[in-house]
Amino acid sequence: MIFLVDLLAATLRNATPLVYGTVGETYSERSGVLNLGIEGTMYAGAFAGFAAAWATGSPLLGLLAAIMVGILAGAVMALVTVTFGANQHVSGIGLTIGLIGLSEFANRLIFQGGELQRIGPMPTINPLAGLGDLGPIFDQYGLTWIAFLVVVPAAWWVLQRSSFGLELRAVGENPEAAEAAGVSVARTRYLALMIGGALMAIGGAFFTLALLGSFTLDIIAGRGWVCVALVIFGRWRIGRGVIGALLFSLIFSLQFRLRILPEFAGLPFEVLLALPYLVIIGALALSGRNVAYPGAYLKPYRRT
Amino acid sequence: MTRISPWSTPVLVATAVLITFLITAGPIIIAGANPVEAYIAFVVLPLTSQFTLLEVLVTSTPILLTGAAVAIAFRAGYWNIGAEGQLLTGAIAAAGIGTLVGDLPPMLALPIMVAGGALAGAAWALVPALLRVRFGIDEVVTTLLLNPVALLLVNGLLHGPWRDPVTGFPESPRIVASAEFPTLIERSRLHLGFILAIVVIGAVWYVLARTPAGLRLRATGLSPNGARFAGINVGATLLGAALVSGAIAGIAGVSEVAGIQNRLTGGLSPGYGYTGIVVATLGTLTMPGVAIAAVFLGDLTVGASSAARSLGIPSQLGAVVQGVLLLTTVALLAVRRHRARPVDTADIGPTDARAVVEVPPA
Numbered sequence: 001m002i003f004l005v006d007l008l009a010a011t012l013r014n015a016t017p018l019v020y021g022t023v024g025e026t027y028s029e030r031s032g033v034l035n036l037g038i039e040g041t042m043y044a045g046a047f048a049g050f051a052a053a054w055a056t057g058s059p060l061l062g063l064l065a066a067i068m069v070g071i072l073a074g075a076v077m078a079l080v081t082v083t084f085g086a087n088q089h090v091s092g093i094g095l096t097i098g099l100i101g102l103s104e105f106a107n108r109l110i111f112q113g114g115e116l117q118r119i120g121p122m123p124t125i126n127p128l129a130g131l132g133d134l135g136p137i138f139d140q141y142g143l144t145w146i147a148f149l150v151v152v153p154a155a156w157w158v159l160q161r162s163s164f165g166l167e168l169r170a171v172g173e174n175p176e177a178a179e180a181a182g183v184s185v186a187r188t189r190y191l192a193l194m195i196g197g198a199l200m201a202i203g204g205a206f207f208t209l210a211l212l213g214s215f216t217l218d219i220i221a222g223r224g225w226v227c228v229a230l231v232i233f234g235r236w237r238i239g240r241g242v243i244g245a246l247l248f249s250l251i252f253s254l255q256f257r258l259r260i261l262p263e264f265a266g267l268p269f270e271v272l273l274a275l276p277y278l279v280i281i282g283a284l285a286l287s288g289r290n291v292a293y294p295g296a297y298l299k300p301y302r303r304t
Numbered sequence: 305m306t307r308i309s310p311w312s313t314p315v316l317v318a319t320a321v322l323i324t325f326l327i328t329a330g331p332i333i334i335a336g337a338n339p340v341e342a343y344i345a346f347v348v349l350p351l352t353s354q355f356t357l358l359e360v361l362v363t364s365t366p367i368l369l370t371g372a373a374v375a376i377a378f379r380a381g382y383w384n385i386g387a388e389g390q391l392l393t394g395a396i397a398a399a400g401i402g403t404l405v406g407d408l409p410p411m412l413a414l415p416i417m418v419a420g421g422a423l424a425g426a427a428w429a430l431v432p433a434l435l436r437v438r439f440g441i442d443e444v445v446t447t448l449l450l451n452p453v454a455l456l457l458v459n460g461l462l463h464g465p466w467r468d469p470v471t472g473f474p475e476s477p478r479i480v481a482s483a484e485f486p487t488l489i490e491r492s493r494l495h496l497g498f499i500l501a502i503v504v505i506g507a508v509w510y511v512l513a514r515t516p517a518g519l520r521l522r523a524t525g526l527s528p529n530g531a532r533f534a535g536i537n538v539g540a541t542l543l544g545a546a547l548v549s550g551a552i553a554g555i556a557g558v559s560e561v562a563g564i565q566n567r568l569t570g571g572l573s574p575g576y577g578y579t580g581i582v583v584a585t586l587g588t589l590t591m592p593g594v595a596i597a598a599v600f601l602g603d604l605t606v607g608a609s610s611a612a613r614s615l616g617i618p619s620q621l622g623a624v625v626q627g628v629l630l631l632t633t634v635a636l637l638a639v640r641r642h643r644a645r646p647v648d649t650a651d652i653g654p655t656d657a658r659a660v661v662e663v664p665p666a
Contacts, residue, residue, distance in 0.1 A: 098627020
């Protein structure tokens with residue numbers, strides 16, 4: 001029972017950055033742009049959030065810094081892929097290489113490679129503590145509560161019910177028709193990428209501001225790529241993407257707990273750590289066949 | 305006398321380099337250094353002494369190979385972004401085979417090791433390629449996801465069965481002497497892997513430009529539907545391109561193990577697989593271009609690490625330059641493509657994403 005409660009609490013906690021990242025990537029891709037800059041954007045969000053919180057003593061200002069960096073990263077991606085119409089795969093990888101490089105460059109300048117700096121991490125909140133044995137499941141960081149109760153429903157509502165969401169989806173499915181109906185394809189894609197970038201950066205900042213309280217190299221460790229996979233797994237739907245994030249996180253949290261069992265004592269922990277990545281590839285193999293990509297996915301739009 | 309078009313590839317890439325240097329002047333100034341001085345240190349100084357010049361070639365070796373690996377896949381329209389993982393599995397194979405071939409002369413040991421690494425790299429590329437060809441599952445995501453898995457495999461081996469039993473360091477046992485790549489020039493680190501890389505580049509160029517298989521590969525990359533219509537087996541072509549790409553990346557891993565580290569280490573590759581994407585794009589997916597781009601990035605990397613010492617600019621600036629360079633190059637290529645559109649649309653189609661990166665006729 002304690003094992004299960006602990007596992008579920010960890011699942012919600014570890015799913016949080018994936019939820020932000022997956023929702024952010026969904027926005028980008030539904031507008032027609034694959035943003036492989038996600039890995040770098042999460043990395044830069046993690047670093048900028050940490051550095052600002054460390055300098056000011058305020059995790060909230062850290063979060064704000066991460067959001068700014070994320071918006072900027074999304075704007076750069078938009079400039080290259082929307083304004084110039086460049087290849088999205090290569091641009092995204094370029095953005096990731098550049099942002100990881102820039103974060104490590106700044107890390108080196110600010111912290112001089114000295115001893116690991118720490119900040120007081122964000123506190124956890126538990127409005128459901130009265131639930132007895134189940135209470136600890138809900139002892140979560142504010143960013144986790146916000147992710148599941150605010151960001152996910154709001155992101156769903158905006159995408160599916162608001163006129164902006166309709167424009168965003170139209171631009172991603174059929175930009176020519178959207179433009180004919182008076183929607184600016186470029187403006188909509190810029191906005192989608194900037195909103196997406198902000199969400200990705202919050203996901204990255206969750207590691208430094210909440211989970212760890214410090215910044216370490218390789219902190220994202222492919223979680224951005226996981227989010228790209230989750231978007232496909234979720235077939236570009238917010239709800240399904242979140243379910244994917246929870247499943248991935250469940251396996252991730254489970255393998256963490258398996259390591260301490262005597263049956264797995266001989267196994268290097270890296271083997272178990274690789275498990276969730278392999279599971280998501282397997283899940284894609286089973287569910288990702290012949291999925292319907294957004295109509296204008298990967299296609300730069302040129303006004304004629 | 306022919307006039308040089310401002311949109312010819314050399315001019316375009318040079319412009320991209322120039323714009324990149326303007327943008328990255330920002331971080332250099334923040335680091336408290338003079339950008340002009342810094343770029344001289346990055347680009348020119350490594351070429352001025354024999355030792356650093358050879359180091360440039362040493363650093364170019366793995367990215368010549370990963371650049372060729374990425375380019376051949378991209379030319380086919382197969383987005384292999386997993387060169388990093390394929391390189392690491394090639395390195396694992398080399399470190400394993402390298403400890404087992406003690407009784408063999410180098411003439412046998414080295415080819416076995418190279419073949420083993422190539423096979424390992426191809427094997428790592430096989431699953432995403434099959435998923436793509438058989439089930440239409442996006443290879444971008446699967447090749448990307450296998451990169452952290454390969455790194456975990458390396459670290460798992462180094463913290464588990466291959467941990468040095470004496471020192472406890474996470475380093476595999478040293479490979480035997482007959483499995484080490486010989487150095488080409490005394491008192492330098494330049495090793496056989498460089499020759500190997502040049503041979504691979506030449507072979508890929510020949511296959512792409514002069515053989516029916518190369519023609520099928522290029523046709524598939526330009527227009528999969530057109531290729532299918534012409535009777536080309538697109539699935540087999542993609543599978544072949546993916547496996548050859550993985551094999552070449554695997555050889556890059558062999559080269560680093562046999563030529564530099566002589567064992568498997570955790571820091572074997574500072575992202576050579578991703579740098580391969582920069583090299584391939586900068587070289588506009590042609591083999592002569594890849595060769596020049598790899599040496600240029602090798603030059604920048606050597607320059608960045610010496611500038612870290614002499615000018616106090618963190619060497620991570622090298623990665624910033626790579627990222628910005630990739631973005632500016634791909635943006636300029638897109639602008640050129642757009643300008644050339646009336647010619648291009650005839651055979652590519654205006655929105656075929658598979659053909660956006662390039663394309664000069666081979």
